Amino acid sequence: xxxxLKSFVVGPLEEYAPAVADEMVRVGYTLSSASQHMAFVAHLxxxxxxxxxxxxxxxxxxxxxxxxxxxxxxxxxxxxxxSARPLSRVLASxxxxxxxxxxxxxxxxxxxxGDYLAQxxxxxxxxxxxxxxxxxxxxxxxxxxxxxxxxxLTIADIHHFLAQRCAGKSAASAQLCVTAVRSLLGFLHGDGxxxxxxxxxxxxxxxxxxxxxxxxxxxxxxxxxxxxxDRDTATGRRDYAIMLLETARADxxxxxxxxxxxxxxxxxxxxxERLNREIRRRTDVVGIFPDRGSxxxxxxxxxxxxxxxxxxxxxxxxxxxxxxSRLTLVxxxxxxxxxxxxxxxx
Numbered sequence: 001x002x003x004x005l006k007s008f009v010v011g012p013l014e015e016y017a018p019a020v021a022d023e024m025v026r027v028g029y030t031l032s033s034a035s036q037h038m039a040f041v042a043h044l045x046x047x048x049x050x051x052x053x054x055x056x057x058x059x060x061x062x063x064x065x066x067x068x069x070x071x072x073x074x075x076x077x078x079x080x081x082x083s084a085r086p087l088s089r090v091l092a093s094x095x096x097x098x099x100x101x102x103x104x105x106x107x108x109x110x111x112x113x114g115d116y117l118a119q120x121x122x123x124x125x126x127x128x129x130x131x132x133x134x135x136x137x138x139x140x141x142x143x144x145x146x147x148x149x150x151x152x153l154t155i156a157d158i159h160h161f162l163a164q165r166c167a168g169k170s171a172a173s174a175q176l177c178v179t180a181v182r183s184l185l186g187f188l189h190g191d192g193x194x195x196x197x198x199x200x201x202x203x204x205x206x207x208x209x210x211x212x213x214x215x216x217x218x219x220x221x222x223x224x225x226x227x228x229x230d231r232d233t234a235t236g237r238r239d240y241a242i243m244l245l246e247t248a249r250a251d252x253x254x255x256x257x258x259x260x261x262x263x264x265x266x267x268x269x270x271x272x273e274r275l276n277r278e279i280r281r282r283t284d285v286v287g288i289f290p291d292r293g294s295x296x297x298x299x300x301x302x303x304x305x306x307x308x309x310x311x312x313x314x315x316x317x318x319x320x321x322x323x324x325s326r327l328t329l330v331x332x333x334x335x336x337x338x339x340x341x342x343x344x345x346x
Contacts, residue, residue, distance in 0.1 A: 009042045134176060
């Protein structure tokens with residue numbers, strides 16, 4: 001039930017305020033939407049007092065003057081003839097008929113879609129206006145310009161519309177457009193229209209505009225990009241890390257040149273980690289070392305245990321796999337220049 005305060009609506013429309021509230025309850029307005037609409041009725045009644053107009057003088061032209069006044073005052077909603085329809089129905093039941101302009105097929109569809117959002121989705125008036133704003137070009141194109149309606153709508157048409165409508169828009173605006181299109185499809189499905197297109201098939205908007213790494217960058221270009229990253233900020237450090245990985249792509253993916261069954265062993269460092277844990281376990285037993293030399297002797301003893309027999313008993317890569325991983329020499333006519341290295345001295 002919507003509570004109407006007598007002091008809230010004053011002027012010529014005061015006696016009609018309870019009936020307007022009942023009408024909004026009948027058509028399924030939410031409490032929030034009904035409260036906003038009652039504020040609109042109160043504003044209209046106040047404006048009629050200031051303009052010395054009676055209820056019987058309400059016409060389309062007078063309402064348009066009031067809507068122009070609201071636009072000048074900075075109001076962003078309840079600025080069209082549709083806003084006065086609950087009041088018009090109440091006045092018509094009392095014998096006061098406000099002539100209206102015949103609505104177009106586009107406007108009728110958008111009005112029904114707005115009622116669907118208010119009654120079924122329970123959305124606020126501002127949200128409904130935003131949804132209608134985003135899908136209006138699609139409705140105009142299908143119903144008015146092309147005259148094909150939504151019977152032959154395909155997912156390709158939806159993708160084409162989203163690509164044009166969301167071009168240059170922020171991620172939040174694109175997501176709102178996607179949500180509006182999905183709601184429109186749900187509304188059309190309720191009427192048995194566009195059943196070949198599922199609302200779930202509408203693609204989601206990307207939250208980050210840079211979802212794909214740059215491709216085909218030269219070393220000079222990457223150097224310039226690395227120099228432009230501000231590593232004093234979190235975003236700059238993230239971009240710097242991405243560019244470093246892009247530069248080291250060949251090294252990072254070098255393991256793919258070996259048999260696939262040993263990729264896991266190559267890209268991991270499990271043997272080194274096991275050795276580190278063994279050294280850490282031995283040093284934890286001792287606790288405090290008297291000097292640096294004693295620590296070096298203990299660690300050296302652990303490393304000395306990694307002899308051939310120990311490695312053979314706990315082999316990480318089998319000999320058969322290693323034999324298949326050898327490089328295959330390709331005969332060539334070119335002679336490679338070799339440089340002889342002198343003996344290394346300790």
